[in-house]
Amino acid sequence: MPLTSGLLISLAHDERAFGLRQALDEKEGVTAGLPEGRWLPAAIEAEDDARLRELHDWIAALPGVAFVDVVHVNFDDPTTASPTYSP
Amino acid sequence: MIQRRDFNRMAALAAASAAAQARAQNAPSAAAASNDGIAWDKAPCRFCGTGCHVRVGVKNGRVVAIEGDQLAEVNKGLLCVKGYHVGLALYGKDRLTQPLLRRNGVLEPISWEEAIETISQKILATPDQFAIYGSGQWTIPEGYAANKFIKGGLGSNHIDPNARLCMASAVTGFLSVYGVDEPAGCYDDLDKCDVLIMWGNNMAEMHPVLFSRVIDRRTRGEKVTLIDIGTRRTRTTDFSDHYLEFRPHSDLAIMNGIAHLLIKKNAFDPKFVEKFCNFRQAPKDPNATPTAPLLGDAMSFDDYKAALEPYTPEHVEKLSGVPAEKIRVLADLFANKDLRITSTWCMGFNQHSRGTNANRLCHGIHLLSGHFGRPGDAPTSLTGQPSACGTAREVGTMCHFLPGGRLILNPEHRKETEKLWNVPEGRISPKIGHHTVLMWEKFCTPADKGGDIQTLWVQVTNPGQSLPNLHKLFKAKAGQPDKFLIVSDVYRTATTELADLVLPSAMWVEKNGMYGNSERRTQQWFRMVKPPGEARDDAWQMIAVARRLHDLGHPGMKDKNGRFLFTFKNDQGEEVPVWEWPRYYDLNVDKVLFEEYRLFSRYKHKDLAPYEEYVKARGLRWPVVQQQDGTWRETKFRFSEFDDPYVKKGAEIQFYHSVTKDDKALIWFAPAEKAAEEPDAEFPFWLCTGRVLEHWHTGSMxxxxxxxxxxxxxxYVEMHPEDAREHGFANGESIVVKTRRGELKLPVWIDGRGHPPRGSLFIPFFDERLMCNDITLGDVDPISKEPDYKKCAATVARATAAL
Known part of the structure; x- marks a missing residue:
């Protein structure tokens, strides 16, 4: 089961933001929602946490993005391994 | 048909869309409802003191999803990387699930009955040598139960929370300036300030949601000037307009420099000072009375001015390394009454061997300049633990406090408390108990050498990793068979390694709870899932031991009327034996304990509302006062007439718990002093320790x-590239960091996340395999007794080379 996160993207006051939506739509694993003012919702999904983080970082680095906050995480994933006490 | 992955993606997008709408409308909106069999409820996050609210999604008895709570004013739907993974903290595969007793060096499973009996017998054997070490992660009812048990039942004050290690200097700062603990302002100040000064406070990583709240103002086009005053560059620096890097321990000089300039340029606020402030300095005889260091000696304005005379910008530059011009910039900001200035601080000021004075001076420059009492004008300390304020400070689980801001040393306060607890007069001991460092020192010292603590019960904290100078204050317990360590926790930790008895605890949404965050906000949640195995609530553990002692005839476990100290009755007036675990949730024990505790809250005007009001809210900031129409109103800005109902009409500002009993706050003078241990030829580096974004405190969750x-x-250890080059260290190479307490081998991180200046090192404390507190100093502030984790002298060497 892929991991999913809901992101709140804060857009900068910048004309470069115009190309942002297209970039998101073309990226695999990213589903952008409808913008509300200067805030754009998005869902990202990936097979593992590292890939999810890559997507997050990729969005944060896009021109016109001021900040990316995570607002939802689903971890209904029984395959996740947890580290134990290891002095 | 909709697939599960589609559902998850839609749920994530719905939550993000709700957050976007809330941001755009600048108003909370209910999060998108989702079904798929997931039941949602609210809870504060388990981790830091910010007090974000999360929506917890539960399915089939398991927490399966987390969302930021759109209805929560604190976080407005946002969470940090720890917060949105908080649900997974419950599901580490090595959860403790049954009581364990050490026999022949091995922890072996035992029954709860045997565990409760063992603790009870240990207490009965040496009741005055029993201590409780608690936590700012205790829920309010848990802390209240422990406090009542030991102070009102056993007649001993040997109880202290781990908040001694993080917030004690903030407490003594507030008490000695305003006569009452905790900030006057709140997070709303972050929305209103023109200037935010972060004093040794890496807010971007330690309180990321609050920082995001400020950064969000910038994305809206508002101007807010960020000033980072620190000893190493961090993520906070990257967002700041000004970065002032100071020599460790010289922050007091900087604040004196600001005050010096405000007076020199006649740019302070004489009307505010005249009307609302008195001046104080350290007492000539700090041992004259136990409270002398908090009361201080009066000084005139002229004396204050003279004391500040040496702190010219140039002199401060020499002491601190901060250019004189930057000191002038800070003073000019404080001189401008058109600006709103908020100061925040956390461990930089508090974990400081002059922490009380650092807190005092920060309050002082706000008072001197009149930057106080308007939204956005506030000196505000931030807490590290979710209920350091609510439980450790307000419930009074420190060794010198009683609930609601009362003091052990005050006979009237003891009498009031005894009355509210319905215990015989004289039950509460007039003697202050051992504070944290002393408690552990006494526990680790053999009885015949003055070690007067024999049995120590730790709940909800990990002192085996978080205490400073661990060899002396924790590890010395090893090999002392007469010392008995009880640990209630959810996972194995460095502390359970030396425990004689381990009790498996329920955590977070596995139990009912209440927390109190940094901005005086009391929060409530209900149990949502069951704890694993035989894990049980911490409050139940305390009440069960109290009951066993009662049954064994300990007189302290009865009140004046011969009733058990923790008597609980249901709505029909029938007594419920909650000490029997199957009956514990027959009624809401949290509610009963909270309603009893609430009676203590009026004395210091920290009024709490009835329990049910918190069930409805995402927290309420005290004082919460009932209105004529019966509703309950929280208070955002204390001491200010426009918001605080306890301020007299026409007073504008009233410090109604004033130390000097004249409704005035105190502006203190305190000199800049040398650190307890400074770099020298043998140990040429400063060593600072702290936290990272991804881990919370000792990392046990x-x-x-x-x-x-x-x-x-x-x-890891952060190091400046030039220092690394001089020593021939490559990035990632294992090196040895050594202090006078010991040494630690760990990888060096050059130009990593943080950037210490030359001659400085930084090590985070989350890693149980690389415990930096093996080598920290542990020198304490003489007033707050809080240790300094932020500076000691160290040296470095290649791991293979002899030091």
């Missing part, structure tokens, strides 16, 4: 979360 563990798998 966050290291069990795979995503967080993967993001930050181990500790």
């Amino acid at each position: 966050t290291r069990r979360i795979p995503q967080l563990h993967a993001a930050m798998p181990h500790s």
